[in-house]
Amino acid sequence: MENNGCKIKVKNLSVWYKSFQALREVNMEIYPQSITGLIGPSGCGKSTFLRCMNRLNDLVASFRLEGNIDIDDNNIYKPETDVVMIRRKVGMVFQQPNPFPMSVFDNVAFGVREHNPKIKKRELEDIVIDSLKRANLWDEVKDKLNVSGLSLSGGQQQRLCIARVLAVSPEIILLDEPCSALDPVSTAKIEELLFQLKSLYTVLVVTHNLGQARRISDYLGFFLNGNLVEYGKAADLIVKPSEKSTEDYLAGNFG
Amino acid sequence: MELENVSMIIPEKASSTTGFFTRPRKPFKERIIEKILLLLTILSSILIFFVMFFVISKAIPVLKASGFSFVFSGGWDEIFSKAWQASADQPVLRFGALPLIAGTVLTTSGALVFCLTFGLGCAIFIEEMCPAWLRKPLKSTVRLLAAVPSVIYGLIGLMIVVPFISKHLISNELSLRMIKICALDGTSLLAGIIVLSMMIGPIFIAMAGDAIKSTPKKYKEASLALGLSHWRTIVKIILPAARNGIVAGAILAAGRAIGEAIALSMVTGSVANLPNPAHGLVFFLEPVRTLASTIVDNAEGMSVAACESALFACGSFLLLSCVLLSSFSRIFSGNLRTGGVSGK
Amino acid sequence: MLGHAACWLSGLLTLFLLLFIVIFLVIKGIHVISWDFITTNPKPSLDQNLTGGIFTPIIGTFLLVALGTLFALPWALATAIYLAEYSEENLWAGPIRTGIDILSGVPTIVFAIFGLAIFTNPHLSLFSTMVEGVTNAKAFGRSFIVSSITMAMMVLPFIIKSIEEAIKAVPSAYREAAYGMGISKWRTIRKIVLPSAISGIITGVVLGIGRIAGDTAIVWLCLGGSMTLTGTQPWWQPQNWLATLQNTGSTLTTYIFYSSPAGEGNSPDKAFGAGLVLIVIILALNTLVDYWGRYRALREE
Numbered sequence: 001m002e003n004n005g006c007k008i009k010v011k012n013l014s015v016w017y018k019s020f021q022a023l024r025e026v027n028m029e030i031y032p033q034s035i036t037g038l039i040g041p042s043g044c045g046k047s048t049f050l051r052c053m054n055r056l057n058d059l060v061a062s063f064r065l066e067g068n069i070d071i072d073d074n075n076i077y078k079p080e081t082d083v084v085m086i087r088r089k090v091g092m093v094f095q096q097p098n099p100f101p102m103s104v105f106d107n108v109a110f111g112v113r114e115h116n117p118k119i120k121k122r123e124l125e126d127i128v129i130d131s132l133k134r135a136n137l138w139d140e141v142k143d144k145l146n147v148s149g150l151s152l153s154g155g156q157q158q159r160l161c162i163a164r165v166l167a168v169s170p171e172i173i174l175l176d177e178p179c180s181a182l183d184p185v186s187t188a189k190i191e192e193l194l195f196q197l198k199s200l201y202t203v204l205v206v207t208h209n210l211g212q213a214r215r216i217s218d219y220l221g222f223f224l225n226g227n228l229v230e231y232g233k234a235a236d237l238i239v240k241p242s243e244k245s246t247e248d249y250l251a252g253n254f255g
Numbered sequence: 256m257e258l259e260n261v262s263m264i265i266p267e268k269a270s271s272t273t274g275f276f277t278r279p280r281k282p283f284k285e286r287i288i289e290k291i292l293l294l295l296t297i298l299s300s301i302l303i304f305f306v307m308f309f310v311i312s313k314a315i316p317v318l319k320a321s322g323f324s325f326v327f328s329g330g331w332d333e334i335f336s337k338a339w340q341a342s343a344d345q346p347v348l349r350f351g352a353l354p355l356i357a358g359t360v361l362t363t364s365g366a367l368v369f370c371l372t373f374g375l376g377c378a379i380f381i382e383e384m385c386p387a388w389l390r391k392p393l394k395s396t397v398r399l400l401a402a403v404p405s406v407i408y409g410l411i412g413l414m415i416v417v418p419f420i421s422k423h424l425i426s427n428e429l430s431l432r433m434i435k436i437c438a439l440d441g442t443s444l445l446a447g448i449i450v451l452s453m454m455i456g457p458i459f460i461a462m463a464g465d466a467i468k469s470t471p472k473k474y475k476e477a478s479l480a481l482g483l484s485h486w487r488t489i490v491k492i493i494l495p496a497a498r499n500g501i502v503a504g505a506i507l508a509a510g511r512a513i514g515e516a517i518a519l520s521m522v523t524g525s526v527a528n529l530p531n532p533a534h535g536l537v538f539f540l541e542p543v544r545t546l547a548s549t550i551v552d553n554a555e556g557m558s559v560a561a562c563e564s565a566l567f568a569c570g571s572f573l574l575l576s577c578v579l580l581s582s583f584s585r586i587f588s589g590n591l592r593t594g595g596v597s598g599k
Numbered sequence: 600m601l602g603h604a605a606c607w608l609s610g611l612l613t614l615f616l617l618l619f620i621v622i623f624l625v626i627k628g629i630h631v632i633s634w635d636f637i638t639t640n641p642k643p644s645l646d647q648n649l650t651g652g653i654f655t656p657i658i659g660t661f662l663l664v665a666l667g668t669l670f671a672l673p674w675a676l677a678t679a680i681y682l683a684e685y686s687e688e689n690l691w692a693g694p695i696r697t698g699i700d701i702l703s704g705v706p707t708i709v710f711a712i713f714g715l716a717i718f719t720n721p722h723l724s725l726f727s728t729m730v731e732g733v734t735n736a737k738a739f740g741r742s743f744i745v746s747s748i749t750m751a752m753m754v755l756p757f758i759i760k761s762i763e764e765a766i767k768a769v770p771s772a773y774r775e776a777a778y779g780m781g782i783s784k785w786r787t788i789r790k791i792v793l794p795s796a797i798s799g800i801i802t803g804v805v806l807g808i809g810r811i812a813g814d815t816a817i818v819w820l821c822l823g824g825s826m827t828l829t830g831t832q833p834w835w836q837p838q839n840w841l842a843t844l845q846n847t848g849s850t851l852t853t854y855i856f857y858s859s860p861a862g863e864g865n866s867p868d869k870a871f872g873a874g875l876v877l878i879v880i881i882l883a884l885n886t887l888v889d890y891w892g893r894y895r896a897l898r899e900e
């Protein structure tokens with residue numbers, strides 16, 4: 001079993017929703033402590049791909065998958081796998097910020113409490129504060145930990161969702177167009193946050209925003225019609241794409 | 256629907272001859288129609304309020320004479336027959352409805368317990384757990400069951416539940432032991448609770464199911480993505496968010512249960528008996544009567560003014576409790592979406 | 600996992616219970632049903648075979664439904680139209696609407712004693728006929744007309760709410776287009792809003808009919824329990840119609856109550872038969888409404 005240090009290995013992944021094929025034979029190797037950007041026009045399959053990583057597509061009744069996804073050399077689609085454990089390892093941040101209708105503190109503490117019901121109050125507080133700090137939100141909420149998470153601004157809510165994910169100590173973080181609902185200032189803050197996170201986590205970001213992809217990605221994968229057209233180091237791909245369609249997309253000719 | 260027909264109904268001449276910038280008064284015909292509609296609306300509201308007023312005013316003779324003992328003392332059957340036979344200038348006005356009130360409370364609470372356990376479990380099952388092909392037929396069946404008339408549930412209760420209780424839960428020696436207190440023949444509190452649960456169950460399941468279904472999907476997704484199991488997500492996120500709708504459903508079901516007269520009159524027995532908890536589990540096997548079923552059973556007594564007033568007193572209690580419950584339910588269903596969720 | 604299993608258990612238990620009820624009713628009732636059953640009058644008899652059919656109860660149900668709807672609909676329509684279309688400027692609308700909402704939860708038995716008590720008043724005696732042999736003031740009070748009026752009052756809040764919702768569901772774009780062309784409010788309502796809302800209105804009325812057909816309390820108290828129509832016979836001749844309506848009778852619901860062991864108990868099997876017929880009628884009404892709603896929704900697309 002070859003292991004060249006990759007965190008996630010995707011082999012011949014094909015996905016169908018009923019009879020519609022959303023992904024065709026995708027092969028990808030994702031490396032730890034890096035940011036991998038997934039770009040492509042609407043409907044190309046990049047969100048579907050992302051959701052395969054934490055098996056969130058299982059919720060869709062018509063979902064069918066062929067191929068392998070190995071995380072740390074363990075196939076996550078084996079029948080015996082515990083989906084719940086996978087989702088603790090692989091955290092997700094959604095396009096629309098979705099904090100729970102609870103206080104800021106409870107939002108971050110929620111996952112921690114569930115995974116560790118006997119945790120002591122002190123320890124829990126430490127984790128919550130640490131996560132809020134790492135999500136660059138602590139300064140803005142430190143004196144209002146008890147207000148409802150829904151009362152924060154859009155950008156703050158999204159950072160709250162990130163803090164919520166960080167609190168349960170995942171190894172991989174998936175972000176599905178995390179800034180598309182935010183203003184430019186909040187977007188900048190989150191991009192800065194992602195830079196900080198990459199030293200500790202493996203980050204996958206789906207983005208519609210080519211500028212963002214250029215700014216933050218170490219690796220880039222370009223999807224088109226369910227095919228992974230091109231994948232490689234971001235610097236290489238942007239300067240000299242090998243495929244014509246990649247070049248066209250990056251130039252803004254379609255998408 | 257097409258709007259082309261609109262052009263055919265524009266009146267030929269303008270109804271107002273005022274200038275271009277002055278505000279035209281509403282045409283005469285319009286105002287008449289509006290007034291007529293208002294009148295009819297007020298009349299139908301008056302009608303409805305008149306019912307309330309009538310019921311309460313008819314109940315006042317007995318309520319005034321009995322005072323609090325209406326609620327706290329018993330002996331309904333004896334008093335009622337005495338009142339029926341009394342002469343018109345010496346009416347019997349002190350009634351005690353404690354067994355009836357207890358009967359109403361007990362049967363309704365029992366049925367609510369069923370709802371909040373099995374009913375809620377069923378609603379969760381339908382919305383969250385059952386296979387997709389089963390969901391729609393099951394939901395339609397539940398909704399159709401909610402439309403079945405109560406007399407049919409009474410019939411089922413009378414033909415299945417009561418004989419079952421009588422044959423399997425009441426032994427001969429038990430009846431002999433209890434003979435001084437009441438006759439145990441199967442019509443009982445237990446039968447009432449069972450029949451009532453069958454009746455209000457579907458209503459509650461439908462409403463709770465709707466509340467669960469309408470919780471925003473994003474909460475469920477976020478919770479699952481955090482690594483919570485489906486069940487924990489249900490308990491910690493979905494149910495708290497659906498809390499208001501579930502409570503509204505429970506209140507609605509309770510209102511229906513309190514007012515049920517016919518089905519309970521068929522299965523709970525014809526004795527105004529106050530079951531004694533000291534009898535242990537036999538408590539459930541004793542006959543009871545509720546406020547509503549009493550009205551049905553004693554309806555022939557309406558020709559005597561005192562009895563009529565007593566029955567209206569029962570009716571007033573029913574009326575007021577249902578009005579209160581309706582008001583509470585409006586408070587809860589007003590905020591259907593914003594349930595309370597705590598992280599603890 | 601325990602909770603998960605408990606929910607599965609509840610769900611399956613409920614499913615089986617439902618199926619059981621349905622199957623039981625069908626089994627018990629079906630062998631009683633025949634053309635004779637539906638077309639013969641019930642006869643009092645201790646012998647099961649001679650107890651006749653359910654013809655007059657069916658007529659009774661039909662009469663009540665028709666009259667009750669007839670009495671309730673105009674009021675309900677007028678009130679709903681007013682509340683939905685005219686009441687923005689009026690401060691009374693809020694309390695009235697709240698009152699109607701709250702009162703739609705009043706149990707039918709309360710309406711039943713109300714009806715029974717108020718119509719025994721001799722001033723209202725034209726609605727019913729005198730009971731033989733009773734000489735005091737309470738000689739009147741039970742008839743089809745009385746029951747229909749009481750039913751109408753019972754079902755009024757419910758129908759008002761349904762129609763109001765149907766009217767409110769009409770897109771305001773239709774109204775604005777009409778007003779913009781200078782069409783008066785009432786004409787807009789009559790020619791545009793009401794036709795658009797017609798399916799919702801029909802749904803409300805049909806559901807109200809279901810309520811009337813299924814109610815027992817009001818019928819039992821206000822119609823009496825006589826098995827046959829007690830007006831001048833033969834009741835179907837037009838000159839006798841008024842007399843029929845002023846007299847007592849029974850409906851499917853009271854027939855069930857009466858034939859079961861709770862009433863005279865002469866024919867429990869027939870009770871199941873009648874119950875089956877009643878359920879079929881009500882389920883047919885509800886299913887009709889469902890499909891009508893879906894059909895209209897598809898047509899709109």
